[in-house]
Amino acid sequence: MKKIVGLSFFLALAGLAASPLHCLEVRGKVMDIYNQPLARIHVLIDDGARSTETDVNGEFNFTADESGTNLKLRFESPQYHQETKTLALKDATVTLKIYLIPIRLLKEEITVTALNEAEKAIAVPFAQNIVPAITIKENQPETIVQTVQNSPGVHFIGKGGISITPSIRGLARRRILLLVGGARITSDRSAGASAQFFPPELAQQIEIVRSAASVIYGSDAIGGVLQVIPRGARSPEAGIAALNLSGNTANQRVNGGLSLSHQFKKLSVMASAQYSRADDYGSAEGRILNSGYRYFTASLTASYETGARGFSLSFLKSAGRDIGKPERANDPLVSSFYPQENANLLNISFHEDALVANGSLDVSLFLNANDYELNKVKQLSRQIDIAKNNALDFGVRATLRKNLNRRLELQAGADYYGRSNVDMKNETWKKGSLTESTFPVENGRRGDLGAYATLNYSGLAGFDLVGGARLGSFSRSAVSDGVPLEKSSMAPAFFLGVTRRIKDSLTFFFNAATAYRLPSLSEAFYTGITGRTSIVGNPGLKPEKSLNLDAGVKIHRKDLFLGAYLFQTAIRDMIEKFPLSDTAYTYDNIERGRIRGLELEFQFYPLKQLEIFGNAFYYRGTSTASAEPLNDIPSAKLFLGAKFWIGRFWGEADWLASAAARHPGPAEIAVPAYSVIDLKAGYYFSNRLFLFAKIANLLDRAYYANADPDIPLAKGFDLSIGMNLNL
16 A cells, blocks of 8 residues: 555656646737837847747737746837837736837828828828827927928918917918817917917827818818827827926926826826926027916826727816017017916817718817917006907817728718807006006807818729818807907818829829918907007908919838929918008908929938938919019928937937028018028937937027018027936
């Protein structure tokens, strides 16, 4: 018996020694910073002792024994920065998520959504710019407009400081539609909306359409669309927590923000806050008075997604204080500034895939209660002129998409944009006493109702055809200095675009479109003070209507992108700004304004870790009635840059040259040519920690950035440094 027990014990020990160790399955998914899955990423296990690759869904799996406590993984690809991950085996039951940073990003690989439909940029029948999250992070812009400033065809107008507004192809003010997450951003300022209240750090992507888009968006899209796509709760850069810090020397700017996010299965939540404060900035010839500002922005985003539907809600609160409006005269005894500016933006959206066979439905709603106050101070006479503006903007949009067959897609929608409770009040205080109070605009209202449909046909070999039409109905009313005023009208819009692709490396496109723009409430009804001098409204203004023609060629190879574009925009009853005196302006319709232009852009990788890029444009804008130049047409510009990588370190040098403005518009003055050099560098410790440095205006040049008669000298030498940390 003892022999039997001993033999059994021996056999048990032998079996235990011979049995394999318990194995654990490790699963993961590799994505880029835009949440797109990455296939064929090489996964090295334990410093290359074993390896595997990701599949078409970016997923990988392998087995690991539990003899150790940690496992080291390395992710490699020629197109992405290498990433390492040390995995505690006790956590291996959780699916890993790995995000890789692209080394190169060709323009045609980016998805465009600004025309309300997701498509690869190379396939759309118009010219467009995309500024992705990684570019925003590496360029450290102060404002949304500064973020897109060196993009093809994009410039800015305004007096400088933080309140500059975008210009696309020589069209500015209210001819460029500005969207934040689909919400229309409107301002009663004469220069139009600038979205300075929205920090670039909260943007996931910025898209610029340089063609008329009234068929999709209605009024104000004559010159195109600038759409800011906010970071969502499922943003890969959010992580559990994200921190950014930066500082600038030219204006002693201090900037910082924090984001916190969490995912509860199908529900994702993200809270963010960003603060920025700057003093008066320094130019090459001295301090520019009254150019500082303070902004605080907080946002909360929640999204719920299933396989067939999704719902999202976001709220953004922005408060600006002591926002300066610098003057060319730089008079210390005279100043204009906004002591306060507030925006309260609520966005709600719903997406449904199961409602219609082979189709989807999108519904969105936004509300934006906003206000600002402008003060003009004359210290010698102890006089303060005050303009107070407040409004409630709101809008709703419903869009149905359906694949009628394999080659024909329908998009149809209806939308309403309203602007109500618009009050514009002027006050004059002398030596501490109120001497005058007027209501140039009281209970102002605007309503834009539209319906549209587009068809996208790809049944012809090598051709894509897109066509659409819209009908809009509008109304405007206000009480101006006690007198009720009201206007109403209707307008159609049409679009036809053709894209011809040849062997996947050459694309030609052409589009023709009509567009329209209603006079704003302030252009038609407001007479009073502005950040410059004073303005006299014109209730008799007619709506603008345009005919836009656009053609181009895009060459796209493995390491090269080249685009060349020609366009013409003719605007009937164009609203122009004219001086009445040295201290007052007004608006009026001219018979027709016409802008013609040429644009070039390129991106080239001559070596694996070297990128050369640039763009150039030349525009000419005149009145066909008088042959006189138009306002806001920028001088010819050339932008060139080079970027190189050494491991995780990168450096970049940019050069911008602008021709002289020798033929300014009726509200402008001539300015000399200028050129500016910027240097940038950064280091990715991982996809979670990034350090950067930038020198703007390296040679400390003194220059005026546009032909605005009131614009002060631009910033001089400016060193900025900062960091981004994601946990």
